[in-house]
Amino acid sequence: MARSNSYHVCVVGLGSMGMGAARSCIAAGLQTFGSDLNPVAREALAGAGAVAVDADARGFADRLDAVLLLVVNAAQCKAVLFGEDALAARLRPGTAVMVSATISAADAKEIAVGLAEHGLLMLDAPVSGGAAKAAAGEMTVMAAGSREAFDKLRPVLDAVAGKVYEIGEEIGLGATVKIIHQLLAGVHIAAGAEAMALAARAGIPLDTMYEVVTNAAGNSWMFENRMKHVVDGDYTPKSAVDIFVKDLRLVTETALSLGFPLPLASTAYTMFANASNAGYGKEDDAAVIKTFAGIQLPGVKEK
C-alpha cells in the first residue's frame, strides 16, 4: 500500500459532505486534490491545504490513486466520469473510484461497467452522517465492491469514515443499503412533521412536545435534529425538501424494481413531493410540516 504522504486522492464535489471529506483527507496526510464548479468551494479547499483545485479534475487525473465522487446524483456521477470531459478516460488503469452519491443499484452497476472499460476499480460506497460527521472524518460508509477496490481505497476510507460497513462484493448492494437507510430517514422526518402538526392542532406547546419526545421511546435521530427547526421556526436549509423528494423517489423506484410494497415510504414520498410542489423545495426538509393546513406554527425566534 502507498505511504499516505505519497497517496493522491481527488474529491469531486465540494458540497458540505465533499468538503468535509476532502479536509479529512488533508488532515490524514493524503495528497488531496479537489474539483467543483463552484469557485468559492475550490478556494476554501485550496486554503485548507489542497495540492491543487480545479473545475475540471482531468488536469491532475494522471497523478491520482483514487477519486472520491461526492456529487448529488447518478446523472452528475455519469457526467463527471463519462460525459463530454470524461474523467474516466484520463485516470490511470487501476485507479479506484469511490462512488458516494446516493444512487440506485442499477445506476451503480452501469457506472461500474463503464469504469471497468477503462480498467478502473469501483467501490459502491454511499455515505451518511451529515456535514458535521463529514468534517470530523467520521462519516458512515456502506460499501460494496471487490477486495482490490477496498484495499486500494483503504487510506481514503481511514481518512473520511468513522465506520465502514462491508456489505458484500456485488456492486449495487451499497446503493441499496443507503436507499433503505433513506427510507427510514425520510419517513422519520415526515412522521415528526405529522406529530408536531397534530400537537399544534391540539394546542400542545411545540417546545414541550419536542422535549417529551426527545426524552422518550418515540424519538428518532431525525426527529431530534429536524423538529428543532420547527420549534425554532427556522427553515434555513441544512438539507432541503427536494433532497428527500429525490431520495424517496429512489426508494420507491427500488421497491418497484423488486415488486415490493412500501406503504409508509410511498406516503412519505407523497408528502415531500407535495411540499416541493407547494413551493418549499429549497427550504429545510422540516418544511414538509407546512403542507398541513389549519395550524399555527412557531415563527422565527428573536436572536
Place this chain on the structure above:
Amino acid sequence: MARSNSYHVCVVGLGSMGMGAARSCIAAGLQTFGSDLNPVAREALAGAGAVAVDADARGFADRLDAVLLLVVNAAQCKAVLFGEDALAARLRPGTAVMVSATISAADAKEIAVGLAEHGLLMLDAPVSGGAAKAAAGEMTVMAAGSREAFDKLRPVLDAVAGKVYEIGEEIGLGATVKIIHQLLAGVHIAAGAEAMALAARAGIPLDTMYEVVTNAAGNSWMFENRMKHVVDGDYTPKSAVDIFVKDLRLVTETALSLGFPLPLASTAYTMFANASNAGYGKEDDAAVIKTFAGIQLPGVKEK
C-alpha cells in the same frame, strides 16, 4: 407535605410498568400497596416489601394518600374507579389519583369529572420508557392537572419518574401528548419493519442492515429496540402488536376528533390491524413485519 415514611400509595395494575413503579415507591420509602387480579404479580410485590396486596384495593383505600393507576386502557380505569367495586367511593376526599394508562383526552376528562364528584384530585399523567425505566424509577411522565394534584403526588412522581413534564392544568393535555408520542412510536416500528422487509427482499443481510441504521441518521429508538427482535427471529412479546392496534386507534380517533389528517399514522394503524387480523396480535410488535409477503426472515438463533 407528608414525610415519605408516612405517605401511603397504592399502585393498581402490576404489569411490567406498574410493578416497576411499585418497586420504585418501596425503594423511595413510601408505604406501598399493590392491587392486581393476577396472584403471581401480587405475591411478587408482597415479597418486595409492599405493606399489603389484594385483588381489590378497597380494603386499604381509607389509608391512602394517592393511587397510581397503571392498567391497560380507559375501560379498566373506569371499572376500577367507578365499577361494581368502585374504589373512588372508598378513597378519602383529597386523595390524589394519578391516571397513567394511555387513554384519550375525552376519557381523561370523563374520569376527572367522576373523581371530582367524590372530592378526589386527578393527575392526567401517562408514562413512557418501558419496563426497564419503570424498574429503575426513571419513567418519563407527561402530566396535566391542578397545582394541588401535582403537589399531592410529588412523593410518587419523585419515586417513579426520571422526568416529569408539566404540560398544563387542563386535564386531557397529558393524554394527548402521550397519544402523539405513540403516533411516533408506532410509525417508527412499522417503518422499521418496512425497511427491514425491503432489505430482506433485496438480499441485504438483516444484521448488517441493522448495524448500519443503528449507527446512522436513519435510527430511531424503536428501530434499535424492536428490529433486534427481527434480526434474532425472536417475537416473544415485550410489547404486543395488539398494544399498537389500540394506541394507533387512539391516535386516529384523536385526529378525527380534531378534524386533522394523519397520512402516516393511519397507514401504520392499517399495518398493525392487518398484523393482528393475520394472527400475530399477541406476538411482539415487531411481528408487524410478518405481513410483508415474499420474503424470508431470520429464524430463532441457536442459544
